[in-house]
Amino acid sequence: MQNELVSREQWLEARRALLLKEKEATKLRDSVNAARMALPWVRVDKDYVFDTPEGKKSLADLFDGRSQLLIYHFMLGPDWEAGCPGCSFLADHVDGALPHLNHHDVTWVAVSRAPLEKIAAYKRRMGWKFPWVSSFGSDFNFDYHVSFTPEDLAKDKVFYNFTAIEPAEAHDELPGLSAFYRNDKGEVFHTYSSYARGPEELISTLMILDRAPKGRNEQGTMDFVRRHDEYEDAQTAPSCCH
Numbered sequence: 200m201q202n203e204l205v206s207r208e209q210w211l212e213a214r215r216a217l218l219l220k221e222k223e224a225t226k227l228r229d230s231v232n233a234a235r236m237a238l239p240w241v242r243v244d245k246d247y248v249f250d251t252p253e254g255k256k257s258l259a260d261l262f263d264g265r266s267q268l269l270i271y272h273f274m275l276g277p278d279w280e281a282g283c284p285g286c287s288f289l290a291d292h293v294d295g296a297l298p299h300l301n302h303h304d305v306t307w308v309a310v311s312r313a314p315l316e317k318i319a320a321y322k323r324r325m326g327w328k329f330p331w332v333s334s335f336g337s338d339f340n341f342d343y344h345v346s347f348t349p350e351d352l353a354k355d356k357v358f359y360n361f362t363a364i365e366p367a368e369a370h371d372e373l374p375g376l377s378a379f380y381r382n383d384k385g386e387v388f389h390t391y392s393s394y395a396r397g398p399e400e401l402i403s404t405l406m407i408l409d410r411a412p413k414g415r416n417e418q419g420t421m422d423f424v425r426r427h428d429e430y431e432d433a434q435t436a437p438s439c440c441h
Contacts, residue, residue: 200413240380240388245342250315250333258339261332262381267305271398272345272375275311275318277335279372281426282311282321286374288424289402293329310334312346312372324428343392345375360394374398396420 205213247258262268273290274283282290293307300307309331311318318331340346344358347369356363359373376398378391399405408415417423 235391238391240390243379243387243389245338247334247337247339249310249337249339250335251330252315252319256332258379259381259385259387261306261308261330262379262387263306263330265301265304265306266381268379268381269300269305269307270377270379271307271309272340272343272373272377273309273311273331274345274370274372274374275313275321276346276372277313277317279313279317282325283372283374284424284426284429285421287325287426288404288421289374289398290325290327290329291427292401292403294327297329306330308332310339312340325426340372343375343377345373345394347371347373360397376401 249256273286314335315333334340352366357369375394380388380390
């Protein structure tokens with residue numbers, strides 16, 4: 200692969216043209232962020248119970264004393280042997296952000312339908328520290344449209360990413376990110392959800408690759424991604440990932 204070769208002056212002209220587009224994208228992102236913050240909220244009246252290392256907790260308990268909660272819907276089903284590679288790729292970027300999120304009144308929690316002991320085993324394997332709880336036996340994943348029963352997948356359509364899709368495009372577990380707010384009265388509100396490639400900006404490795412000469416260099420979405428201990432040159436001893 201090699202792009203057109205030009206003089207430094209020609210490169211500077213092309214780069215300035217690209218800069219205009221980058222500035223447009225930045226302004227559009229700011230506009231989208233403002234619209235996201237202006238979304239109406241929905242009160243969460245249903246009682247959800249999660250299994251955590253500290254025992255049973257409600258959705259309100261997951262805020263851990265803060266007013267904002269981000270839940271990553273991590274694809275790890277009750278009968279799965281390991282977590283989704285794509286979800287694992289995103290999760291690799293979370294631990295370093297936790298102190299900053301917590302200091303800014305935001306709690307981050309991953310939620311999966313797998314039993315807690317399976318979650319704990321995979322979390323140890325990956326060396327992660329972020330909170331991760333189980334919604335096994337709860338309607339939570341189904342109500343937020345990231346888990347589907349065999350009966351759901353046997354229908355003509357399933358609801359995901361705010362639209363009806365073909366069951367062949369779905370799975371028993373799919374990824375997503377949901378945001379919640381808790382007020383001083385203890386009331387909880389659902390403020391935002393994002394699915395499919397929506398949370399992609401949380402994966403800083405992709406943002407870095409977008410600036411490399413070959414970009415993401417993929418044939419399909421994230422087809423190059425493996426769990427971080429499955430690359431050919433993966434370290435067997437603890438590393439900075441652990």
